[in-house]
Amino acid sequence: MIRFLVLLATTFTAAQASDQNWPVSLGDKHSSQYSTLDQITTENVKELEVAWTYDAGERPTGSRLQMECNPLIIDGVLYGTDALLIAFALDAKTGRELWRFDPYEYRMKESDGPVNRSGANRGLTYWSKGNDQRILYVSENYLYAIDAKTVRLVPSFGDNGRTDLKKGLGRDIDTLSYTSTSPGIIFDDLYIMGSRVSPTYPSAPGHIRAFNVVTGVQAWRFNTIPHPGEFGYETWPSDAYKTAGGANLWTGLSLDEERGLVYCPTGSPTFDYYGGDRIGANLFANTLICLNARTGERVWHYQIVHHDLLDYDLPAPPNLLTVKRDGKEIPAVAQLTKHGYLFVFNRVTGEPLFPIEEIPVPRSEVPGEVDWPTQPKPVKPEPYVREQMTADLITDISPESHAEIAVKYASLKPHAPWNPPSEKTDTIVLPGMWGGAEWGGGATDPNGILYFNSNETPALLTLIDVGTGASVGENLYNQNCVNCHGANLTGGTAFGQIVPTLVGIGTRLSKSEIEQKIIHGSAAMPPFRHLPGKDVYQLVKYLRNPEESDDASSPSERSDYDYPIPYAHTGNSMWLDSKGYPAIKPPWGTLNAVDLNTGEYLWKTTFGEYPELLEQGLPPTGRNSWGGPIATAGGLLFIAANLDGYIRGYDMKSGEEIWRHKLPVAGFATPSTYMVEGKQFLVIACGGGRGTPTANVYVTFALP
16 A cells, blocks of 8 residues: 655755765665764764664565665655565654555556565665656566655656566566666666576576666666677677576666766576586676766676686675775775675776686586686685685584584585585585675775675585476476475575475465466565466476376476476575584674775674573674674664674774664664764664564664
């Protein structure tokens, strides 16, 4: 339901100073995650108290939607999204709701089936010119333009207020999954954006695009899977541009507005763990790309992973900052990675500011694979995670956990950095596919210091032959479902989220209900509209009774879609002991500060804790986190993000934790800070999930 109350934004007659706002996702177009506000300091932070909370209301039971929004605050109005991906505006001083906008109202009117509120939203984009004030964000495959004053769609934008993002990509992707979870960025009257696409086949291409913010018309497109005649075309098979997917910008962008340069970090190509169908280096996947923001033309690029086989996407927007060398100031761009390397470049020329070596890496033994023999590694800074899982790093939190993991470790191929996946045995991946660094990224300060959180849980990964199932339905499951739900339908963890079991699903859902979830998606699960009806029939049959074989009366022959590669994988599963703790010695999560002027770390501390382990007398172990920090001129680093459910304040100079507050549920989002009427506020979206309790709440703090 669209709700509209008196919009206080119209009563603000004078714009406040820009540093009192949080006008762009992550603070500014440099993705600095930094505020010049200094009312809250290291001396008074312990006095922080809850100023107001906003409960956005219903959240479906068991929903796996993630609240990841970094809200905007502009002239006393807070703009955000809730757990149902509904946009809203609040009075930033009191938390009073001003309006709500639900794009699913429009989708439900035109849909011939259930509408899936899928995925996550990490923020909105604000644009204004004169009295024209717009909020832009993506829901499903549509880019919406909302009039921030009337809360109506802008009729002159696209098709009556929205643009279909499945159009204009150079090929038909109508039945494929396509959306965007991270906000775009504004340059002049252009809205520049990336996308989230399926990491398994079939998958849409992840081209980077700009749309006219006034009309909604596509202004330019940069092909991340190059077309004939384009730079990088020879790094793919000749026809890859017709069918290959991925190489998408899913994390968000950073913009040097003065120079008109936009910085775009891309993800891995589809399929994440096998590349026999995409032989070559695969530009512009896993690449930091600098584009002319006005035209979309490439200025420079650096490929950080060649021919990715480990899902090592570039996970966060790059940070734009200034560093000093030999008394000179250098405009720099820093890119965090999942695999623990930090790359720093001159953001104008693309020249590395610390040497980068191409190191030899282990080779694949999988039939058909042609992997890349080397990978880039910067000489400085040092990796912020451990690179190799050796026997001396097996968990030591208890004799039982150590013995359990040691038995499994002895059965595995010895781990080495960059070990490629195998079809013969589990491959240890360290760090796992969720980082290292992740989408929360890092915060910078004016002194060239980068602050960021990092995970350090290993994963186990095995390739499986998708054509060796006992039935057509099992083969379809292996092709489409096993990557998240696992080889035995048991669920587990995938991409850091809890995936439900499908064992016994036939006793919980009817055939029709399972079919609808496959076709239309459910929570974080994307729709599988590309599957023809015969395939859906066979998949439902397998899910209801995995032991049943094909019979002559069932439509068992495969129809319109053939899986293009021979392998899937057993799932993005964290390697945990039977009690749910990581297989490696702590720390399992850290908070880091690195001086990018010198490449040296200033401090590193564990981040997060397990209360039950503390009660046993163990020191803090750290814990997985999703969401990032913000830094302030008051000398404070604020971050929630952790599975333990706290928001914390750290002294930026020392890394000492000096404040914490238990949230209603975990806040897997990056906070924002702002000032209204002389008072500084700190706000965090609290949605929980990832195996913890869920809610639909924003919590805001201020000094008494």
